Amino acid sequence: MIELKNLTKVYGKGNQAATALSGLNLSIERGEIFGVIGHSGAGKSTLIRCINLLERPSEGEVWVDGVELTGLNQKQLQEQRRKIGMIFQHFNLLSSATVYDNIAFPLRLIGTSAADVDLKVKDLLTLVGLEQHGSKYPAQLSGGQKQRVGVARALASDPDVLLCDEATSALDPQTTDSILRLLLDINKQFRLTIVLITHEMHVIQSICDRVAVIHGGGIVEQGDVAKVFLKPQHEITREFIRSGAQQDGPLRAALNAVSTGYSRAIKITFLGPKTYESALSQAVRETGVSFAILHGTISTIKDMPYGQLIVRFEGTEDAVKATMSRLTAEGLDVEVIS
Numbered sequence: 286m287i288e289l290k291n292l293t294k295v296y297g298k299g300n301q302a303a304t305a306l307s308g309l310n311l312s313i314e315r316g317e318i319f320g321v322i323g324h325s326g327a328g329k330s331t332l333i334r335c336i337n338l339l340e341r342p343s344e345g346e347v348w349v350d351g352v353e354l355t356g357l358n359q360k361q362l363q364e365q366r367r368k369i370g371m372i373f374q375h376f377n378l379l380s381s382a383t384v385y386d387n388i389a390f391p392l393r394l395i396g397t398s399a400a401d402v403d404l405k406v407k408d409l410l411t412l413v414g415l416e417q418h419g420s421k422y423p424a425q426l427s428g429g430q431k432q433r434v435g436v437a438r439a440l441a442s443d444p445d446v447l448l449c450d451e452a453t454s455a456l457d458p459q460t461t462d463s464i465l466r467l468l469l470d471i472n473k474q475f476r477l478t479i480v481l482i483t484h485e486m487h488v489i490q491s492i493c494d495r496v497a498v499i500h501g502g503g504i505v506e507q508g509d510v511a512k513v514f515l516k517p518q519h520e521i522t523r524e525f526i527r528s529g530a531q532q533d534g535p536l537r538a539a540l541n542a543v544s545t546g547y548s549r550a551i552k553i554t555f556l557g558p559k560t561y562e563s564a565l566s567q568a569v570r571e572t573g574v575s576f577a578i579l580h581g582t583i584s585t586i587k588d589m590p591y592g593q594l595i596v597r598f599e600g601t602e603d604a605v606k607a608t609m610s611r612l613t614a615e616g617l618d619v620e621v622i623s
């Protein structure tokens with residue numbers, strides 16, 4: 286659906302030159318919600334703005350729905366851009382136009398009849414839950430409502446792709462969640478491909494199918510959110526996960542606590558329905574190992590439950606190893622951490 290090949294973007298020239306993206310490759314499937322996470326300056330905005338050529342890459346190719354965009358003339362590009370909607374961190378609404386007129390704007394630009402504009406805008410107002418607010422001006426709306434207008438306007442031309450440029454970064458946590466739910470709904474309802482950039486792991490965890498971690502203008506890690514989130518390979522990814530987690534001070538103290546016999550601290554990861562099964566209690570009952578829970582999380586990635594427990598097993602070496610083997614045989618991920 287979207288393919289970025291050897292994408293390079295250099296701003297400025299000579300000794301003023303700044304490389305924002307260097308030789309980046311990325312493939313995004315139709316209908317998925319793809320997240321790009323990275324620190325400030327990593328290249329996220331440049332990357333997302335290259336997908337609709339708001340920013341023209343210095344080198345490389347941008348393929349959307351089988352069409353390579355960098356080779357198109359202005360008219361062809363305008364045509365293709367209609368298939369790519371975009372929403373922004375600061376909403377970018379026309380302050381002197383009503384909600385209705387903001388949403389109607391892209392339709393009027395392409396000469397849609399007044400009757401069709403009316404039908405479409407009313408449908409979109411209902412879709413984003415703003416039926417009662419069509420005649421208001423942006424200044425009379427909350428941040429979440431403004432972003433709903435942004436979503437409705439982006440959907441007016443029936444795009445195949447929605448680009449979200451830090452779309453929830455200016456919103457409080459509750460409003461963020463309501464906008465994320467709206468994005469998830471429209472992704473399901475219209476099989477819309479969504480690409481979002483963010484610096485918050487929570488956003489990725491809530492709605493994305495796959496994620497790429499970007500650092501220094503390149504992708505350092507990518508894959509299914511569950512895989513990247515639960516088994517991060519790169520230090521930058523681990524940093525993001527730590528920043529979204531609770532303080533690990535108490536855990537460190539527990540790991541350092543002296544134990545009398547043979548003991549191992551183990552991280553056990555449960556995914557999907559296994560999260561709610563009793564594999565751990567069954568395994569220790571059978572092997573006679575005792576255990577203390579040092580740290581635990583149960584949450585969801587998109588709508589899939591997962592759990593992560595750090596436990597200290599105590600018993601004979603053979604019994605501890607047998608317990609780990611049993612958990613592995615049950616399909617759980619088991620990792621010795623100390």
Ligand SMILES: Nc1ncnc2c1ncn2[C@@H]1O[C@H](COP(=O)(O)OP(=O)(O)OP(=O)(O)O)[C@@H](O)[C@H]1O
Pocket residue numbers: 296297303304305323324325326327328329330331332484
């Ligand atoms: N118009 C520009 N002119 C010169 N350099 C730029 C320009 N836009 C971005 N850069 C540089 O390119 C690099 C990547 O910037 P970009 O805005 O893509 O990162 P980002 O990950 O989106 O950061 P943030 O989260 O702070 O928006 C940075 O070093 C930035 O200073």
